[in-house]
Amino acid sequence: MTLRVLGVDPGLTRCGYGVLDAGIGRSASLVDVGVVRSRHEDTLDIRLLEIARGLEAKLEEHAPDVVAIERVFAQNNTSTVMGTAQVSGVAVLLAAQRGIRVAIHTPSEVKAAVTGSGRADKKQIQTMLVKLLGLDAPPSPADAADALAIALTQIWRGPGPVRLDAGGKARTSAQAVWAEAERSARRARDTSSSRF
Amino acid sequence: MTLRVLGVDPGLTRCGYGVLDAGIGRSASLVDVGVVRSRHEDTLDIRLLEIARGLEAKLEEHAPDVVAIERVFAQNNTSTVMGTAQVSGVAVLLAAQRGIRVAIHTPSEVKAAVTGSGRADKKQIQTMLVKLLGLDAPPSPADAADALAIALTQIWRGPGPVRLDAGGKARTSAQAVWAEAERSARRARDTSSSRF
Numbered sequence: 001m002t003l004r005v006l007g008v009d010p011g012l013t014r015c016g017y018g019v020l021d022a023g024i025g026r027s028a029s030l031v032d033v034g035v036v037r038s039r040h041e042d043t044l045d046i047r048l049l050e051i052a053r054g055l056e057a058k059l060e061e062h063a064p065d066v067v068a069i070e071r072v073f074a075q076n077n078t079s080t081v082m083g084t085a086q087v088s089g090v091a092v093l094l095a096a097q098r099g100i101r102v103a104i105h106t107p108s109e110v111k112a113a114v115t116g117s118g119r120a121d122k123k124q125i126q127t128m129l130v131k132l133l134g135l136d137a138p139p140s141p142a143d144a145a146d147a148l149a150i151a152l153t154q155i156w157r158g159p160g161p162v163r164l165d166a167g168g169k170a171r172t173s174a175q176a177v178w179a180e181a182e183r184s185a186r187r188a189r190d191t192s193s194s195r196f
Numbered sequence: 197m198t199l200r201v202l203g204v205d206p207g208l209t210r211c212g213y214g215v216l217d218a219g220i221g222r223s224a225s226l227v228d229v230g231v232v233r234s235r236h237e238d239t240l241d242i243r244l245l246e247i248a249r250g251l252e253a254k255l256e257e258h259a260p261d262v263v264a265i266e267r268v269f270a271q272n273n274t275s276t277v278m279g280t281a282q283v284s285g286v287a288v289l290l291a292a293q294r295g296i297r298v299a300i301h302t303p304s305e306v307k308a309a310v311t312g313s314g315r316a317d318k319k320q321i322q323t324m325l326v327k328l329l330g331l332d333a334p335p336s337p338a339d340a341a342d343a344l345a346i347a348l349t350q351i352w353r354g355p356g357p358v359r360l361d362a363g364g365k366a367r368t369s370a371q372a373v374w375a376e377a378e379r380s381a382r383r384a385r386d387t388s389s390s391r392f
Contacts, residue, residue: 045292089282096241
């Protein structure tokens with residue numbers, strides 16, 4: 001059975017998503033990649049609803065086992081950071097509402113996983129994704145590429161995703177046990193349903 | 197027909213809510229007030245789901261005409277600001293999914309509306325809420341009181357809620373005037389606060 005990961009690079013104007021299936025060894029195959037957009041001239045409620053609907057459509061379409069999301073830091077104090085955080089909250093909620101596991105990765109973790117350097121630029125990430133996923137062209141825009149990089153990071157970090165709360169605290173052993181039970185239940189359910 | 201407002205003071209550990217019905221003149225009557233909690237030891241997905249379920253229950257129970265939410269600022273760079281922003285995104289989404297209007301108010305706007313001073317402390321807000329709503333005791337905890345204050349601000353600002361996008365860009369010229377006033381207030385506040 002294949003592990004399917006949906007990576008999310010949260011953003012209010014462009015929210016990147018990338019879906020990968022884990023292959024043998026460290027390989028992974030591209031399932032879907034793109035961005036969900038909202039219009040800058042719309043109000044926040046309309047924008048969050050647009051992004052949520054786009055992400056919900058992808059969750060329904062691809063039924064991922066894990067949703068991996070890039071962590072947003074407050075110290076990235078740009079004018080967009082609050083919108084980005086709000087979208088990340090929405091993405092986490094949509095996964096949680098469907099009983100899909102959520103994993104959070106920091107940007108430097110993702111860069112290090114994909115390029116070997118925690119300070120890689122977007123061009124480097126795109127170049128490595130072409131090689132690692134055997135693509136014809138770099139995924140574009142950068143938000144879509146970032147979402148794929150997050151999904152790839154999740155696959156490489158193994159079956160037990162690192163799940164952190166907002167304060168960066170790792171989950172407790174009780175939660176680990178619960179998560180393992182949930183995984184087993186999902187596997188049983190997935191096996192019984194007609195998946196390829 | 198009475199205008200009913202549900203105010204939300206977003207927070208991951210305690211998310212305050214307060215429901216008010218607008219009365220004649222500037223009066224308002226208390227319908228419900230409290231907090232939705234999540235446990236610090238749970239992971240972010242579980243916590244956001246708990247908060248969302250609590251808020252959804254209140255939206256269903258009270259069917260408000262408007263949801264008024266306190267704006268979160270990135271410069272309040274505490275360890276909890278990202279969780280607060282994520283909860284605010286969730287609250288906005290839940291209202292938008294139900295076609296309920298969303299209004300965003302800044303903390304200083306709320307303080308000014310309720311106490312006459314944009315720099316009022318929590319005690320002052322609680323004292324004024326007792327007087328203005330004819331309560332027997334101050335609403336507690338402070339998150340619940342803040343949510344009531346946000347709802348009251350919304351009622352007093354009239355039927356047309358001020359709706360801003362995450363970038364803080366105003367939509368109409370009337371809102372532009374208000375936004376300029378807000379900017380001035382913020383400049384005053386930023387100058388007075390010690391930045392680190």
